[in-house]
Amino acid sequence: MRLSQYLLPTLRETPADAEIVSHQLMLRAGMIRRLAAGLYSWLPLGYRVVQRVEQVVREEMNAAGAQEVLMPVVQPAELWEESGRWDNFGPELLRIKDRHDRDFALGPTHEEVITDLIRGEVRSYRQLPLNLYQIQTKFRDEIRPRFGVMRAREFVMKDGYSFEADEASLDRTYEAMFEAYGRIFSRLGLDFRPVRARTGAIGGSVSHEFHVLAESGEDEIASCPSCGYAANVELAEAAAPETERPAPGEELRTVDTPGAYTIAAVSAMLDVPADRTVKTLFAEGRHGPVALVLRGDHELNEDKAAAHPALGGECHFLDGHRVKQLAGAEPGSVGPVGLDVEKVTVVADREAAVLADFVCGANRDDQHLMGVNWNENLPEPQAADLRMVVKGDPCPECRTPMDTTRGIEVGHIFKLGAKYSESLGATYLDADGREHPMLMGCYGIGVSRIVAAAIEQNHDDAGIRWPEAIAPFDVALIAINKKKSQRVADAAEAVYAELREAGYEVLYDDRDERPGIQFNDADLIGIPHRLVVGDKGLDRGVYEYKARTAAESEDAPADGLLEFLRTRAGDV
């Protein structure tokens, strides 16, 4: 492609409204432009990357035995009512009415549609398993779209769904998809990690997320450097404490803590470390109110709390008014001591449950208690894993201290089990003629998000550094001052023809721009291999070659250029 004819509007300035580096660089490199909040047009350079990602995904999905389909973006409400998600999905599901006033949704995911399709076509165990996928535009009406294509409302996704006769078959497909995902992200040239994850709105039992590791990632991942355990901190289990609760050593006493309503303030005022204090949060699920007690330096994991039987699947925090009714004080001064056990269930994180002589709110405004001991000053609590894991926590499998890293979720696979097949009635007959609901798995990859994640992981101050597999072009060819030098113009044309003939995708900068602008644009758009044709080099029979990731350039012989490039492939 000749740059003079290419729609590649690069920007020198960093756009003010782009918060993260991938968003900034995608705008600056002329890959995308914003149409409206969370809606982006992909320009030619950007769409080339999308297509390269799609191609790798498609090849590996096909190789793993999946079959490509295409389902409608617009989905009838009836199916979402059957599955129960019309009411439960929330406002991210954009509901629309057609000209006949019938209800539809813009598809954020396709479990309902594919299950409807399969229930109509599959009758027998002999037709199973089936693994179907599509690469398609999705819409989720994010309340606060941001970070460019990283959290857009409209995006390109690969979503796959498998249908199985039994658990063993589901296990095999899930494993095959797990392996295929590893091959996909490896081929894309990304540093990634599969982690155990919560199942969220899609539902099901087992799930893994695939994260591209990057400091800017929204998700925190806990991983064990020893045994390989890795999980989203939203899910990661906090290992049970190894120490037992010490014997009580202090007397209970009430102290004034005027204006100290946070752990940090209380800890400072009383000169007690945060890990000797507890915080108490009041929540309600499907049953009555629950007081959740955590060590002062720990954070509540809402998923874990919701999963506790006392909350029964939901976790809604009580407002200050109700907290005062139950505890007798404002939220900054509450604690577990003296609560009415008829009205409030106390559940303590396992680390809070092994404390002795601790500090907590006194349930009287501007007062705290010191020297508090379970089983002496208040009843023994129910103990459970309620907290987020933190760096250094012991691995729940081998007790090695864990690392935490940040990641960008680009893939997610789930064992859905019979969640959708039961609600939608997708059943099959086994060899004995008995009817069963099919078991399902679902397998997603955020195709457009991968483009942004790749940039978050691969960039420097000058711009993007594309992995070879998804670079929009293989080679950036620059002609220096070709307007003044016919020799340069001719040589550059010859190189352009030679490289294209050899199968390279080449972006030929044939503009009459200053070399500085040409080099800056090449660095910005980040093509892995750069060749410069200039008079100085031609005097010596060479071009200037530089890998985007290399610090220095080197000579590439005009004779034997292709051989030279072959040795550099994979270097970047």
Add this chain to the structure above:
Amino acid sequence: MRLSQYLLPTLRETPADAEIVSHQLMLRAGMIRRLAAGLYSWLPLGYRVVQRVEQVVREEMNAAGAQEVLMPVVQPAELWEESGRWDNFGPELLRIKDRHDRDFALGPTHEEVITDLIRGEVRSYRQLPLNLYQIQTKFRDEIRPRFGVMRAREFVMKDGYSFEADEASLDRTYEAMFEAYGRIFSRLGLDFRPVRARTGAIGGSVSHEFHVLAESGEDEIASCPSCGYAANVELAEAAAPETERPAPGEELRTVDTPGAYTIAAVSAMLDVPADRTVKTLFAEGRHGPVALVLRGDHELNEDKAAAHPALGGECHFLDGHRVKQLAGAEPGSVGPVGLDVEKVTVVADREAAVLADFVCGANRDDQHLMGVNWNENLPEPQAADLRMVVKGDPCPECRTPMDTTRGIEVGHIFKLGAKYSESLGATYLDADGREHPMLMGCYGIGVSRIVAAAIEQNHDDAGIRWPEAIAPFDVALIAINKKKSQRVADAAEAVYAELREAGYEVLYDDRDERPGIQFNDADLIGIPHRLVVGDKGLDRGVYEYKARTAAESEDAPADGLLEFLRTRAGDV
């Protein structure tokens, strides 16, 4: 692909709700399934065809210098308000509201979005021309979706848009797209014809449609076998009559025609041929009422009527009540004689204007006039081309009698001129620093419709006969009774491996079905080349080969199979 593992739900019965053969065969061959009115899921076999079509389109568009982009499906209302189409597009534009109650549309076409993109990026004539396209899901809320994917609400389209500095540049791009479209439809293996067309809702001056010729086509095309003139009958010019109006020979007289309210009835009752009668239609455009007079055997072309200055761009028929007010009779008995020229403008088709001694309604219920003559019994009318051309009409360019054929519109290219660039303010500066609106062209191809059109053109009683370029697989391989014959099973596996190794896409029917079912399915899904492995052939060292389009099968040597297939490629 092994058929035993493939989602290919073929149907023996013709689905009752499918009216046209492509819709029937796509359902029967397991290519598509209906999700809701006008919404179809593409199953694996069908989606393979879509992808093959897309690939040809993409290659030829790129070769012609166009650049691929991807714009959002969801478009903000503001842009459609700027262009004026938010109000004018009608209910086919599905209007939606997001969670913040802001107005959006599901994109039926992307002139507004691409013009908005380009007005933000292009400033100078040096950046022009630009030719951008996308292959994308579109939505049009058809009031009566039908014929499967032929007239669906959601469909895959290639839409392209060019931006030019001047008419000469637009002409060059338009010509390049015209040529590229020819290459695309030729490569797809379709019998097609480019025809002049009206510009319709998209607007602009010049346009051509590309039609796949098929008896079931919704459009009628008039074409000249001599000079190559071809046009949609909606647009085709009716050549001016060569004869002058004869001298009047009859006296005007009134006759009773009780119950005769159609040309056929009047013609029969009075024993006058239809081409000696006229019909009179009352319409209104931007000015006052107009009486449109046509020869009894001709049909009004509404586009031509609307374009007449008396109507001024719009043509709305008057209801019976208003007709009676103006003419004094019910619509079945009206005519041009005695109308109040202050209130009604009379415009006659050129063929009606050269009649003498004709028959028309008397403007009194159940009466007609005979022996009517222009300029004697009523004023000389304005004469214009108002009618649809019919088979045998003289070519407007060379007067050879024209043929009419039916076609399915699969492509449409337009010179838009400055329609969108002016309303949206997409301007550039010329070499002298003067500002001009860009000129635009737009270029559409109905990707998913092509799949149906190809079937309409290529099928027989047994099923589909795919052109090689878009066949879902190259070869259908059938193993006969492999459950009983290990030799057959082994040989079929070997052929399957050999063909795939050689680069063929093979659908291997490895099911334990009766041969009759296997053959019927192969004919139904229409793969161009069929190879059958059976014991009888193996005895003689051959497989049975049959092209889908051939009447008889023949022997293919087991040794030298690839060479044999190479000689058969392109035969179908």
